[in-house]
Amino acid sequence: MSAPSTAGNDMDVPGRFGPYGGRYVPEALVAALDELSEAYQSAKADPSFREALADLQRDYSGRPTPITEAKRLREHAGGARILLKREDLNHTGSHKINNVLGQALLTRRIGKTRVIAETGAGQHGVATATAAALMGLTCTVYMGEEDTRRQALNVARMRLLGAEVVPVTTGSRTLKDAINEAFRDLVTNVETTNYVFGTVAGPHPFPTMVRDFQRVIGDEARAQLLDRFGRLPDAVVACVGGGSNAIGIFTAFMGDDGVRLLGLEAGGEGIETGRHAATLTSGLPGVLHGARSYLLQDENGQTTESHSISAGLDYPGVGPEHAYLRDTGRASYLPVTDAEAMKAFELLSRTEGIIPAIESAHALAGALVLGRELGPSALILVNLSGRGDKDVATASEYFDLAEQSQAEQDLAARAPQEQ
Amino acid sequence: MSALAERLAAARAEGRAALISYLPVGYPSVEASVEAMVATAAGGADVVEIGVPYSDPGMDGPTIQQAVDVAVRAGVGMRDVFRAVEGVVESGAVPVVMSYWNPIERYGVDRFARHLAAAGGAGAITPDLIPDEAAEWIAATDRADLDRVFLVAPSSTDARLAMTAAACRGFVYAASTMGVTGTRAAVSAVAPALVARVRAVSDLPVAVGLGVSTGAQAAEVAGYADAVIVGSAFVRALLDAREPPAGAKAVQSLAAQLAAGVRQQA
Numbered sequence: 001m002s003a004p005s006t007a008g009n010d011m012d013v014p015g016r017f018g019p020y021g022g023r024y025v026p027e028a029l030v031a032a033l034d035e036l037s038e039a040y041q042s043a044k045a046d047p048s049f050r051e052a053l054a055d056l057q058r059d060y061s062g063r064p065t066p067i068t069e070a071k072r073l074r075e076h077a078g079g080a081r082i083l084l085k086r087e088d089l090n091h092t093g094s095h096k097i098n099n100v101l102g103q104a105l106l107t108r109r110i111g112k113t114r115v116i117a118e119t120g121a122g123q124h125g126v127a128t129a130t131a132a133a134l135m136g137l138t139c140t141v142y143m144g145e146e147d148t149r150r151q152a153l154n155v156a157r158m159r160l161l162g163a164e165v166v167p168v169t170t171g172s173r174t175l176k177d178a179i180n181e182a183f184r185d186l187v188t189n190v191e192t193t194n195y196v197f198g199t200v201a202g203p204h205p206f207p208t209m210v211r212d213f214q215r216v217i218g219d220e221a222r223a224q225l226l227d228r229f230g231r232l233p234d235a236v237v238a239c240v241g242g243g244s245n246a247i248g249i250f251t252a253f254m255g256d257d258g259v260r261l262l263g264l265e266a267g268g269e270g271i272e273t274g275r276h277a278a279t280l281t282s283g284l285p286g287v288l289h290g291a292r293s294y295l296l297q298d299e300n301g302q303t304t305e306s307h308s309i310s311a312g313l314d315y316p317g318v319g320p321e322h323a324y325l326r327d328t329g330r331a332s333y334l335p336v337t338d339a340e341a342m343k344a345f346e347l348l349s350r351t352e353g354i355i356p357a358i359e360s361a362h363a364l365a366g367a368l369v370l371g372r373e374l375g376p377s378a379l380i381l382v383n384l385s386g387r388g389d390k391d392v393a394t395a396s397e398y399f400d401l402a403e404q405s406q407a408e409q410d411l412a413a414r415a416p417q418e419q
Numbered sequence: 420m421s422a423l424a425e426r427l428a429a430a431r432a433e434g435r436a437a438l439i440s441y442l443p444v445g446y447p448s449v450e451a452s453v454e455a456m457v458a459t460a461a462g463g464a465d466v467v468e469i470g471v472p473y474s475d476p477g478m479d480g481p482t483i484q485q486a487v488d489v490a491v492r493a494g495v496g497m498r499d500v501f502r503a504v505e506g507v508v509e510s511g512a513v514p515v516v517m518s519y520w521n522p523i524e525r526y527g528v529d530r531f532a533r534h535l536a537a538a539g540g541a542g543a544i545t546p547d548l549i550p551d552e553a554a555e556w557i558a559a560t561d562r563a564d565l566d567r568v569f570l571v572a573p574s575s576t577d578a579r580l581a582m583t584a585a586a587c588r589g590f591v592y593a594a595s596t597m598g599v600t601g602t603r604a605a606v607s608a609v610a611p612a613l614v615a616r617v618r619a620v621s622d623l624p625v626a627v628g629l630g631v632s633t634g635a636q637a638a639e640v641a642g643y644a645d646a647v648i649v650g651s652a653f654v655r656a657l658l659d660a661r662e663p664p665a666g667a668k669a670v671q672s673l674a675a676q677l678a679a680g681v682r683q684q685a
Contacts, residue, residue, distance in 0.1 A: 301525030
């Protein structure tokens with residue numbers, strides 16, 4: 001068995017991915033980012049830290065997560081075999097806990113007592129509130145007011161876990177504004193507070209540190225596939241908002257040239273409508289939230305609002321490593337519309353008895369298309385990054401509406417005969 | 420010679436600190452914002468810091484966010500910013516632009532520097548650009564003979580203070596406190612120490628910003644700094660004014676109080 005490799009994305013300058021990444025932050029934050037960076041480097045080299053993290057992953061989060069072959073889905077994927085990496089089975093219901101456990105341990109290591117986090121769908125907020133409860137840290141989560149309504153269940157979960165949830169009412173009232181507010185909190189309270197950032201975006205060291213905490217997904221999956229199928233997959237597929245679950249599963253395969261890496265962005269109502277969150281498909285390079293990457297912006301350099309049925313992908317930026325992988329061609333990125341994602345959401349629920357997060361349904365939709373292209377001999381690994389419990393309200397509204405309009409049509413068609 | 424350093428030196432020659440007023444372009448409208456900037460100059464501001472509206476102003480508190488949000492929604496862009504620069508030049512004050520990095524990058528770094536210089540701007544303050552990332556900006560401002568102002572903070576290490584001050588031209592912006600813009604009951608006690616640390620490594624004038632809103636606070640800061648920067652208090656005066664003429668009058672009267680403050684030096 002060959003060893004996993006990260007060749008292809010090792011950078012000469014820390015925090016740089018070709019022209020992307022870096023630190024575009026107020027000077028006031030530099031000392032804290034340096035402190036975090038150094039603490040992370042020392043923790044990474046410390047066997048006791050690695051052991052503590054591995055213990056939590058195994059005994060608390062439930063790792064390793066299994067690989068499930070979606071056998072009944074096969075006929076919908078051109079006969080290709082679809083293998084699901086079950087991150088939905090983690091404690092708290094998504095891959096977000098992988099990163100949060102690492103960063104919470106790091107918070108204790110640098111002697112801080114309070115964590116803050118941003119959240120969109122609420123998964124990262126729930127994971128952070130969970131780790132804070134476990135480790136006795138005070139926790140404040142910033143969430144766009146719009147998202148607190150869309151994801152009311154997760155707001156209640158965070159409050160049950162003892163976290164303070166602050167609805168953000170500035171700007172577009174979504175994830176991007178929650179991140180701004182969290183950085184404002186950090187610059188004010190940096191003495192006591194560590195910002196547990198949820199994705200592979202933001203200033204250095206977040207893109208590399210979060211990647212390292214998430215790479216366990218791909219490391220496990222690669223070994224599981226070699227063990228069970230005796231070979232590497234033809235393609236690895238994941239959804240991309242900020243991009244943490246995608247980087248998490250891609251990293252182990254980065255040096256495996258024969259393995260295609262495919263990221264699926266939120267195409268919303270369609271790229272042509274302008275109502276989407278497909279940053280790598282139709283954004284331009286620029287600076288947002290402390291790093292250079294692709295972003296959705298207008299001619300004045302203002303960040304434009306993104307749209308997606310999935311709150312977790314509804315972000316106008318993307319991690320800098322994805323920008324680099326896109327430009328170099330090592331990974332490719334395609335948009336999946338709300339409608340395509342919801343179709344895949346329904347399909348997996350009915351064929352496999354697994355209700356995925358709508359975010360992860362974007363990856364599934366991409367895998368179905370890729371399967372038809374690659375054919376029956378293909379092995380496709382899909383990161384099922386989260387479960388869909390949080391999305392049940394959205395889904396029932398989405399499908400009920402469709403049924404209702406069908407019922408209305410039937411009624412309208414019958415109406416003349418009944419008169 | 421740097422237009423900013425020259426103006427700050429002139430104030431110093433009069434035995435006082437300089438007053439720098441901040442207002443964003445486009446609140447309540449482009450026209451009215453330029454009139455308000457000119458009014459602060461009439462009230463006694465030596466330098467006007469002209470804010471470029473940005474959708475994600477991470478260093479700004481709620482007051483400035485509220486005004487800037489209106490300008491962003493109205494589609495205010497660099498062309499409007501250069502109009503404001505020209506208006507401030509006519510008023511006799513020195514115009515310096517304050518911009519987060521992405522609007523400058525989107526406009527084109529070199530193009531921005533050239534157009535700013537052509538409009539009569541002295542330079543620009545970049546709150547989310549640290550010298551570590553500023554090679555292109557430093558080259559462009561050198562070519563256009565513009566000042567460039569980076570920020571230092573109480574948390575900056577001595578090595579970073581020296582590096583940042585060495586990259587500045589015009590003056591060094593000392594953030595008085597760890598936090599975002601906004602008026603505060605008391606100016607931070609750590610500001611004098613930060614200014615002293617800058618003076619130990621640099622001959623450039625030092626301006627102090629964040630949290631100053633009254634004549635008495637301006638007098639206090641003028642006791643140890645070369646310039647006093649006031650932003651949120653001016654923006655608050657505009658937000659509270661019912662219509663533009665009242666807004667211009669209010670900011671002019673606030674500028675006069677602050678100008679008296681920098682001449683008292685408590």
